[in-house]
Amino acid sequence: MAREKIDTFRYVQKLNKLLPGNGVILVSQGKNGKPNAMTIGWCFLGIIWSRPVCIVAVRKSRFTHSLMEEGRDFTVCLPGKGMAKALDFLGNNSGRDHDKIVEAKLTPRKGISVSSPYFEECPVHIECTTVFKTDMVPGQLDVAIEREMYKTPDYHTIYFGDVKGVYAAEGASSKLPRG
DSSP, X not given: OOEEEEOTTTTHXXXXXXXXXXOEEEEEEOTTOOEEEEEESOEEEEEETTEEEEEEEEETTSHHHHHHHHOSEEEEEEOOTTOHHHHHXXXXXXXXXXXXXXXXXXXXXXXXXXXXOEETTOSEEEEEEEEEEEEOOTTSSOHHHHHHHOSXXXXXXXXXXXXXXXXXEXXXXXXXXXX
16 A cells, blocks of 8 residues: 655644553664564654754663664554554564564554664554664662663663655554554
């Protein structure tokens, strides 16, 4: 199914509503070209350096982290209606142990402007190239947040993606979950 390039911020409110619920999907691939996906609940889409940037956070312990380090791009996919089970599976299993895309019954499609794929089942996706990354450093975060979010020293790497395009399937609005 063809996708149309749309305004970068057309679905930003929907993205923000999906994050605290079941989340959205981060897709990346390493040097071997095999993609992996994980559910994320932390993602920001805005303007930095006079350009649209999508920021995602990935813990160093995650299999996706190694792929993000090897690759130069990623996609963020907004899930369609009825994808709660797939989101749960992607968020609770590791690509080290599972072919999560196959087991979640997702259909990867070649990225339009990046090498990382998106999923046919996701009506909207964001394609990004990594332009900056930074590792969180213990002791530099507000003490209360650090205590709450980092009970173990498994800190995030923050990836800044230059948005190369936001793409939508025909009728995307009606295919996204309500909320």
